[in-house]
Amino acid sequence: MLEDDFHTLAAAATARLFANLVLVAQETSPVDRQEDFDDRCRDLLTDLQSGLDACLQGPGERDPYIFALHYCDVAKGRYWHDPVALAMEAGLSHLAPAFEELPQTPAEAIRGWLQAHADQPHTLAWLSEQTAALMVADASTQPVQ
DSSP: OOHHHHHHHHHHHHHHHHHHHHHHHHHHSOOOSHHHHHHHHHHHHHHHHHHHHHHHSSSSOOOHHHHHHHHHHHOOSSSOHHHHHHHHHHHHHHHGGGGTTSSSOHHHHHHHHHHHHTTSTTHHHHHHHHHHHHHHHHHHTSOOO
16 A cells, blocks of 8 residues: 555544544533534544553553543543543444554554644644534435434
C-alpha cells in the first residue's frame, strides 16, 4: 500500500471513530447549543488523543478493550466517559479488518494521523464535517420502522 493510501485510510478511520464517539456522547449526555457541541467535539478530540497516547506509549496489550480502559482513565471532557469508551472499543474492533495486512493497528494509524493533524486549525472542522456526513449516511441505511 502506498503511503498516501495509508494516510487516506488512517484519516477515514479517524473520522469514523470520531463520528461514533460524537454520536454516543450526544446520545448519553445531549447538548443543545452549538457552542456546547463545539466544546464537546474539542473535548472528544483531546480525550481521544490522550487515550491513544496513554495506551500506545509503551509495550503491551493492543486489545480494543485495553484502549477503552485507558480512555476512561484519562478522559477529562464534560460527557459520560464510559459509553464513549465502549464506543471506542467497538469502533476499533470494527476497523480492525481494514488493517489486517498492514503494519499498524487502527489505533496506531489513528494516533499517527492525529499527531500529524490534530493541531492544525481545520482538523476539527474537517472531523465535524465527516461526522455529519457519516451520520447521514448511517441513518439513510437504517430501515424505516
